[in-house]
Amino acid sequence: MDNKVPYSLPGMTESFLFHESQLIEVGLNNAQPEEVPPPAFVPPCISIDVSHLFTTDQIFPTRDDLINWVHGIAIENGYVVLITKSDSGGNGSRKAYVMLGCEKHGKYVPYRDPDLVEGTRTQKTECPFRLKGRPMKNGIDRDWRLKVMEGTHNHEPARSLIGHNFVGRLNSEEKEQVEKMSKSWVPPRKMLLTLKENNPLNLTTISQIYGACKRLRKSLRGSLTEMQHLLKKLDGDKYVHFERHEPGSEVIRDVFWAHPNAIKLFNTFPYVVIMDCTYKTNKYKIPLLEIVGLTSTDKTYSIAFCYIVNEGTDDYVWALECMKSLLADQAMLPKVIVTDRDLALLSAAKQSLPNTSHLLCLWHINKCVLAKCKLYVGTDDFAELVMGKWGEVVDAATVEEFEVQWMQLFNMCKDKYSNFTSYCSTTWLVHKEKFAKAWTNHVMHFGTTTSNRAEGAHASLKKMLRDCKGDLATSWDASHSLTCNQHTEILASFERSIHRIDHIFMFPFYTNIRGFVSNKCLQLIDDEHIRMKSYGGCDCLLRETHGLPCGCELAGHRSTTLLSINSICY
Incomplete structure (x- = not known):
């Protein structure tokens, strides 16, 4: 058999032709050459003698004094010395000693699994x-x-x-400071700034602050599981809480909790409830349902929180039933509930609160309609005209006006943009009674037609959490701090309404109600009184939506009495 290459190039002689053995040697055939491992790193040969720095006849009172002296000398000269081996001597049967060495002492032992080598390093x-x-x-x-x-x-x-991790370690005093700041939800970056302000020689890094906070949380939990730790916290602060288990097992699936002070507020102001789920609050990606209400001073308070694994109808029904159980008088159920367009939540509210008016968040609706308008209609002047007409549809004062405005919008878009009108009618107008003012203006919602209060509560909670990598107990800690802060501010608003009266309410017109209703109610009455005197005419909107005397009731009266104000506004 001829082992020569079966082809040749112009000008190529036989001496240029390779045999198979030669091809293998130079790697020109299909066989892959055997990989040669890179040579091991050999550090340069350096020898720096620092014996004179540590040679001393000094006698140290204790072992710690000796170690602290060595650490100080080493750090001054750019080295880190740590304990490599020690023995306390036991009961005197052995000789006590402590061996100190450089942080670079010892030999690196590679991993047995080569896949674990990537991304590792050694000193x-x-x-x-x-x-x-x-x-x-x-x-x-x-x-x-x-x-x-x-x-x-x-x-x-x-x-x-x-x-260098060793010199950046926190001492006992700094650990106490970090613990206090962690409980006060101080961000780690501000913890580090505080430590460096107190000690300009501090060498701690931000990663060590994160590690200290993590070890603190782990020490507080001890041997308990995360769920056991959460339930222990709930019991310790006297929370009312409910748990739901997986069918046929002891595994807890959903957890509902409410602060004692929040329950008192809920029994006082149960009339409007806003519900919304928020996400990215824990490392398990479990949705957190937050239920909020509002007080007569226009302050938002968190009624309850609930970890809800699946956002199904039965899950929401369970959460709503837990919420209803917080009320001492079941006759005082919420009059209005505000949510986004969650079909499961809509169905659950219909089952658990059949006599409660259910409103949809108008802000979310307008946002969705605007997005579809940009998609189907465009972003030109006609699109702005379409959105303006949609606003007139929503703001229509009567049912008849609503129908007229909708027909005008429908006729504007039916030729070219029927997709847009189809979206509006099939997605939103089937729920028109829940967001259009022709219907919502006859519901006592106290000005709450959006879920912005719940969104604001979500933002405050996430500002405390800072990230979504915490466990369940961390989310509870944030909700607990948020609830306590809310309660303090609400109590202050009550006191201000009683003892601090604005000068504009010092007229005889407000004598009978001043100090008995909140400053927010007084402001609404004053605005209505001014509007009535300036423009005349009354649509009784304030009476129907807030339970306060409207313009026609205020006209011709020299003062306002408590009898004209709904008791829920006190």
């Missing part, structure tokens, strides 16, 4: 530096002496010790 250089401390009297922890066993380093001193 080991087999540095021979060693010091040994021993007490002068065996068995007695006092009068320690230091001996230099090997005084040379095989590496240069560090230019900066920032980033």
Whole structure:
């Protein structure tokens, strides 16, 4: 058999032709050459003698004094020395000693699994530096002496010790400060700034602050599981809480909790409830349902929170039933509930609160309609005209006006943009009684036609959480702090309404109600009174939506009485 290459190029002689064995040698055939591992890293040969720095006849009272002295000298010269080995001496049966070495002592041992090598690093250089401390009297922890066993380093001193974990460790006092700041929800970056302001020589890094906070949370939990730790916290702060288990098991599926002060507020102001789920509050990606209400001083308060694994109808029904159980008088159920267009929540509210008016968030509706308008109609002047007409549809004061405005919008778009009108009619107009003012203006919703209060509560909660990597108990800690802050501010608003009256309400017209109703109610009445005197005419909107005297009731009266104000506004 001829082993020569079966082809040749112009000008190629036989001496240029390769045989198969030669091709294998130069790697021109299909066989892959065997990989040659890269040579091991060999550090440069350096020897820096620092024996004179640690050679001393000083006698140290205790072991800790000796160690602190060595650490101080080493840090001043750009080295980090730590304990490599020690023995307390037991009951006197052994000799007590402490061996100190460079942080680069020892030899790196590679992983057995080569896949784990990527992304790892080492600081080991087999540095021979060693010091040994021993007490002068065996068995007695006092009068320690230091001996230099090997005084040379095989590496240069560090230019900066920032980033060396050992010198950046927190001392006991700093750990207490971090613990207090962590409980007050101080961000780690501000914790680090505070530590460096208190100690300009502090070498701690932000990663060490995060590690300290993580160890603190873990120490508080102890041997408990996350769910056990959460339930322990709920019981410790006297929360009312309910749990739902997986069918046929002891695994907790959903958790509902409410603060005692929030329950008192809910029993006082149960008339309007806003419900909305928020996400990215925990590392398990479990949705957190937040239920909020509002007070007579126009303050938002969190009624309850609920971890709800599945956002199904039965899950929402369970949450609503838990919420209803918080009321001492079941006759005082919420009059209005505001949500977004969650079909499961709509169905659940219809089952649990059949006599409650259900409103849809107008802000979310307008946002969705605007997005579809940009998609189907465009962004030109005609699109702005379409959105303006949609606003007139929503703001129509009567049912007849609503129908007229809708027909005008329908006729504007039916030729070219029928997709837009089809979307509006099939998605939103089937729920027109829940957001159009022709119907909602006859519901006492106290000005709450959007879920913005719930969205604001979500924002406050996430501002405390800072990230979505915490456990369930961390989310509870944030909700607990948020509820306590809300309660403090609400109590302050009550006191201000009683003891601090604005000068515009010092007229005789408000004598009978001043100090008995909130400043927010007084402001609404004053605005209505001014409007009535300036423009005349009354649509009784304030009476129907807020339970306060409207313009026609205020006209011709020299003062306002409590009898004309709905008791829920007090």
